[in-house]
Amino acid sequence: MMDYKGYIGIVEVDDEANVLHGEVVNIRDVVTFQGETVEEARDAFRDSVDDYLAFCEERGEEPDQPFSPELVRLAGSRLAENRTSLFASLAELAAGPSGQVSAR
Secondary structure, three states: OEEEOOEEEEEEEEOOOOEEEEEEOOOOOOOEEEEOOHHHHHHHHHHHHHHHHHHHHHHOOOOOOOOOHHHHHHHHHHHHHHOOOHHHHHHHHHHOOOOOOOOO
């Protein structure tokens, strides 16, 4: 797991393509990155976050605020228990009992 400016990236190994592929998991927008080494993946993650923030600024839109790190950890443990997707677990936890997503 990587953290940059409050955004959390999770990396998976793609054996077929021989790359490390990752995604920012604590926002609703889709931000991905990849690299052939851990260092390249880390640099690509940071570049992707910076590109995302610049893109939002260019469009005059507010970027998604990251879910809290505690929420991501809780979703990760729920993922292990229930074998659901990390995003589904995050969305369910973020919505809480009211069904409204809260970016903390």
